[in-house]
Amino acid sequence: MSEIEVSCVLPVYNDRDALATAVPRSVKCLETIAPGRFEVLVAEDGSTDGSAEFVAGLAREDARIRLLHSDERLGRGRALNRAFTAAQGSIVCYYDVDLATDLQHLPELIGAIHQGYDIATGSRLLPTSDIVRSGDREIASRGYNQLVRTILRSSLHDHQCGFKAFDRARLLNLLPAVSSNHWFWDTEVLVRAERNGYRIREFPVRWRQGAGTTVRRKDVVEMGSAILSLWWQLHAEKS
Structure with a gap:
């Protein structure tokens, strides 16, 4: 993969069902914005519903998807701090996994x-x-x-x-x-x-x-x- 430009973070806590829609839609959208230069980071925060295992499976099939798993509950803020620190892109963004904000705005x-x-x-x-x-x-x-x-x-x-983006x-x-x-x-x-x-x-x-x-x-x-x-x-x- 070429150098990462955009890192999109999905903060997740027991959101297994929402992930099945949010991750592929994110990848599809980012392919038009930064083709070959993006990653989708799932900041999974101590879930107990199989969210981590589901994302791990997606990541094995697509190197552009990364799982950041925590065994303990960090809270939204700490989970985002951890994800943005681990991100490789010069631009980082995040949005809620339920896609309450339409991805047309990405x-x-x-x-x-x-x-x-x-x-x-x-x-x-x-x-x-x-x-x-x-x-x-x-x-x-x-x-x-x-x-x-x-x-x-x-x-x-x-x-x-x-629904926010930052200069990392x-x-x-x-x-x-x-x-x-x-x-x-x-x-x-x-x-x-x-x-x-x-x-x-x-x-x-x-x-x-x-x-x-x-x-x-x-x-x-x-x-x-x-x-x-x-x-x-x-x-x-x-x-």
């Missing part, structure tokens, strides 16, 4: 890094975004992102969309300061990147809510706590 995502942006991120909250999700999720998402914009002074609209070298320079190990990783990376002068492109996407996603009272409390914790960290770092 060329635009990767193209933004080619154009000189340090980070590109899909957004479900721009006026022209095309999204379908339940009312409780919509309210929680808009409320959360408004808090991030107000308290952490971010100019972005959607911090948690699972620039991302690795940022990661040592990122403390979140799980879902808040996305927000912390974007907020810290903005504060460090990174060029970020946010663009509207077509997004569909996956099955079985709900918002619990515990989630809302954790969201608020994470925002305040990062605000305190940033304030302490400035002092």
Whole structure:
């Protein structure tokens, strides 16, 4: 294989069924974007449903597919850190394995890094975004992102969309300061990147809510706590 240009990461935890669709569709899409110069990394995070074994089988048949298995649960943030560190491409990206964000946007995502942006991120909250999700999720998402914009002074609209790309070298320079190990990783990376002068492109996407996603009272409390914790960290770092 020629030198890797693009590394796409699929974070996975007990997603065996979704992988059967996501991996081949990713390969097919990447063949048009970076033919012969890409890899698909599955960051499998302590699954118990056969996800690792399934991907290992795919990897034996196609060298462009790589499995990064963890025996213990790392959490979304640590699993992504591990994957991006192991990636071979100069451009790295990730998206959710349920393909909630339409892969039609992948060329635009990767193209933004080619154009000189340090980070590109899909957004479900721009006026022209095309999204379908339940009312409780919509309210929680808009409320959360408004808090991030107000308290952490971010100019972005959607911090948690699972569809992002990075200049790998620039991302690795940022990661040592990122403390979140799980879902808040996305927000912390974007907020810290903005504060460090990174060029970020946010663009509207077509997004569909996956099955079985709900918002619990515990989630809302954790969201608020994470925002305040990062605000305190940033304030302490400035002092």
